[in-house]
Structure formats: structure tokens, C-alpha cells
Amino acid sequence: MEEExxxxxxxxxxxxLIDEILEEGKLMEVPAGETIMDIGQYxxxxxxxxxxxxxxxxxxxxxxxxxxxxxxxxETCSVTMACCMGHTKSEIRAITETDTKIVMVPVQKMEEWMxxxxxxxxxxxxxxxxxxxxxxQTVDSIAFKNLDQRLVDYLKKKVEVTNDNRIRSTHQxxxxxxxxxxxxxxxxxxxxxKMKKLVLHRNYIHVVDL
Amino acid sequence: MEEExxxxxxxxxxxxLIDEILEEGKLMEVPAGETIMDIGQYxxxxxxxxxxxxxxxxxxxxxxxxxxxxxxxxETCSVTMACCMGHTKSEIRAITETDTKIVMVPVQKMEEWMxxxxxxxxxxxxxxxxxxxxxxQTVDSIAFKNLDQRLVDYLKKKVEVTNDNRIRSTHQxxxxxxxxxxxxxxxxxxxxxKMKKLVLHRNYIHVVDL
DNA sequence: ATAAGTTTGTGCCCTTTGTTACCGTAGTTT
DNA sequence: AAACTACGGTAACAAAGGGCACAAACTTAT
Numbered sequence: 001m002e003e004e005x006x007x008x009x010x011x012x013x014x015x016x017l018i019d020e021i022l023e024e025g026k027l028m029e030v031p032a033g034e035t036i037m038d039i040g041q042y043x044x045x046x047x048x049x050x051x052x053x054x055x056x057x058x059x060x061x062x063x064x065x066x067x068x069x070x071x072x073x074x075e076t077c078s079v080t081m082a083c084c085m086g087h088t089k090s091e092i093r094a095i096t097e098t099d100t101k102i103v104m105v106p107v108q109k110m111e112e113w114m115x116x117x118x119x120x121x122x123x124x125x126x127x128x129x130x131x132x133x134x135x136x137q138t139v140d141s142i143a144f145k146n147l148d149q150r151l152v153d154y155l156k157k158k159v160e161v162t163n164d165n166r167i168r169s170t171h172q173x174x175x176x177x178x179x180x181x182x183x184x185x186x187x188x189x190x191x192x193x194k195m196k197k198l199v200l201h202r203n204y205i206h207v208v209d210l
Numbered sequence: 211m212e213e214e215x216x217x218x219x220x221x222x223x224x225x226x227l228i229d230e231i232l233e234e235g236k237l238m239e240v241p242a243g244e245t246i247m248d249i250g251q252y253x254x255x256x257x258x259x260x261x262x263x264x265x266x267x268x269x270x271x272x273x274x275x276x277x278x279x280x281x282x283x284x285e286t287c288s289v290t291m292a293c294c295m296g297h298t299k300s301e302i303r304a305i306t307e308t309d310t311k312i313v314m315v316p317v318q319k320m321e322e323w324m325x326x327x328x329x330x331x332x333x334x335x336x337x338x339x340x341x342x343x344x345x346x347q348t349v350d351s352i353a354f355k356n357l358d359q360r361l362v363d364y365l366k367k368k369v370e371v372t373n374d375n376r377i378r379s380t381h382q383x384x385x386x387x388x389x390x391x392x393x394x395x396x397x398x399x400x401x402x403x404k405m406k407k408l409v410l411h412r413n414y415i416h417v418v419d420l
Numbered sequence: 421a422t423a424a425g426t427t428t429g430t431g432c433c434c435t436t437t438g439t440t441a442c443c444g445t446a447g448t449t450t
Numbered sequence: 451a452a453a454c455t456a457c458g459g460t461a462a463c464a465a466a467g468g469g470c471a472c473a474a475a476c477t478t479a480t
Contacts, residue, residue: 183430382457
């Protein structure tokens, strides 16, 4: 685990901090598709993502979902951090998009390191900044763009994050992420196929050029 | 200024910090309707809101706007802070909604106090948390609600923030904030009037019961 | 092989929201 | 008073997206 920590975070973290993380953090290997955090849960540790990708989503009272953003290697979920610090319940759900390796750090340590390590402070702040910017982009996307464009953006992001130009999702799953209906997604995908941007198959989509 | 600072922030800030703010901060009194921060600007100081309210909005490339949230007394704009810390340009526009009193604190001090004062750290974190949550609510609102409900929420919030149940806006201004057209706003407002929830007048709306 | 379930394609219609156009009213300027 | 401007009301139409129904293609279980 040390090499991975070093490789991913060494530009942020000083050696004593790395040592503490090794000591206090708990390494988890999670397969794709697992819910590692859910709405309404209390959170006692925060995740540092060593490898893989995690999707973060929001749900309303009626169970309607919306993808907020993906977390990639070296990132952490600030919304979760915010919940930790405020000792409130989680506002979001996090699901592994690919197989992942995660270090879980207990909240108390996180607060302690805040005063103790400049590298940690910087990391936490940069994370907040990144998350805020991602959220702003999400807002832009749903406020200013139409579904065609949102779908294209979604597919691009998915290819990037999974590092695979075959998207292994059903139309229904995509519809949930974009908070729309399966019929609409099928329609738009067909349109993209006619434009030669992708090829549709059962259970996966081959992205050619978006 | 000291009394106002104390009144607003004394639950967060220790006395030496208050003293430093008094020394380093610059008090500004800004009338309603002024743009105090604009998209693309570099930011050299962050605002602490002593009194009044500020509206924070986002704009896309085509100049379409969307209200993100309001800042109230004792709050600060985390998106701005994030820009400061990352030394990037502002992602948002901030306009005074009412007459306001603001203390502007230079970025360097803010970073310095981060290591020095626990109260400041807590304040900054709570701010981030509040902003993230507000942004999540904004996302919920545009993703899951229809315009009727968004308009009602908007009017409620406006009454709360200005502490005035006469909303002094034209339909066009409301349309800009909600990122829709004037005609649509007029239509929905008329519907609300028929439901006895408000009374329409030229240049202002008398909110009765939403 | 057959049945049952899942996934996708598609036509039709409805609701919500956006657009255009035009009018009346109030206030302002000349 | 006439002309102009900003604001709001409304009708008619357009576009985007959602819902329903059903068929076809494919997969899995029996």
C-alpha cells in the first residue's frame, strides 16, 4: 500500500503524514458496483481513492437519481468530508464505478492532521475546490444544456473514467444517471449512432468518436 | 465595526483573531444592486458579510444566468475562497441584494489564519459545508422540480432574505434568476395570484401566503 | 427446445416550457 | 398633448422531453 500512497499523494503529503496514514488508515479493495456510502448514513471515516473510480449521486424524496460527478485516483469526496466535519448524515450516495482501492481515514485523525500538517490542509482545500467546481459544472450542465449534449458529455466522461471505450451500461442505467427515461436515452443514442459517433450493442455501447 | 464583528462572528472567532480582522480587514458599505465580484476576475480578498444579503449567480458562454444561492449575515462565499486558494479566476458573479456591510480580508491573511486560529479553520470549514449544501439544493431544485415549485421556492427565499414580503422585482428580473423567459414567469405568477398566494402589482409583488 | 425475462426500437400522444407577436397601461420625456 | 419606453397580460404556436404500448431481439432458466 505504501507505494500506491506515495505514487498517488506524494506531491501533497509529507513523509510523517504518509506514515500516519499507513498506520491509521484502513485499506479496502472494493469491486465495481458496490455502494460504499449511502444517503442518510452517518460517516465515521473518509475515503482516499488510490485507484479506480467512484460515482457520486444525489437522490430526491421520490427516489429519482442524478449523477453529480465521478471521483478519480487521488481524489476524495468533499461532500462526505463536509458531512464528517459537521457530524451530519450523508447527503449523497457513492458507488464504485470500477474495481477500486481505497484508504479509509477516521474522522478524528482528519481533524487532527488539519492542524498538524500543511500538506493535509492543502489537500483538503484543493479537494473542496475541485468538488465545488465539479458541482458548478453539473449545475451548468443541467441548467444550460439540453439532453443531447448532456448525454454526449456523460458518455465522454464515462469513457475517460473507466478508460474503456466500450460502455457497459444498459440504456436504463444511463437514464437513471441523467435523470430521464429509458425511452429518451434510446432515442438519443440512436441519433448518435446515425451520426456515426458510436455503435450500439446489447448491454454495451462502442464509442467511436464523440 | 467591532461591535458588528463581535455580534456576528463571536461564536466562531477568538479575540486575537477579531483584533487581526479589525486591523487587516477593510470595511465596505455597498448599496443594493452593485456587482461586487464578477466572472473572470482575479480575487485578492474575500468578503465576510456583516449585514445585508448577496446573491451569487452563474453565467454560461451565451450570457444566460442562473441564481445559485443567497449569502446572509455571517456568511462568506466559499466559491470565492476556493478561487482565492487556487489562485484562479472567479467562477461566479456576486451582486448585493440589499444594502450591505462587508469586511474584505486579504487572501494572504486568510491562509495565515488558517494555521494560526482554530476558530478561523472551523469557520472556513463550516462555510464550505454550507455552500456545498446550498449548491446541492440548487441542483435538486433544477434537476427534480418543475418551474412552478422553483418559482415558489425563489419567492419564499427572496422574502426571507430581504425581510420584506413585497418583492421589488420585475418579471424579467425573476426570469433571469430562474433562467427562463419573462412570459413564462408572468404566466406562473398569474396562476399563483389566482390561487390567492400573492397579489401582482407593477414593479412589485405582494406575497401573501406561499 | 421452450418459456420467461431482459433489453432495445419505435410510434403516438401529452405536458411542460420556450418563442413570437401583439396589446394595454403606466410612467417619462419633449 | 404626443411620443416614447418599460412592464405586464395573453393567445397561438413550436420544441423538448416524458409516458405508454407493443414488437423484436436476445439471454437465461427449465
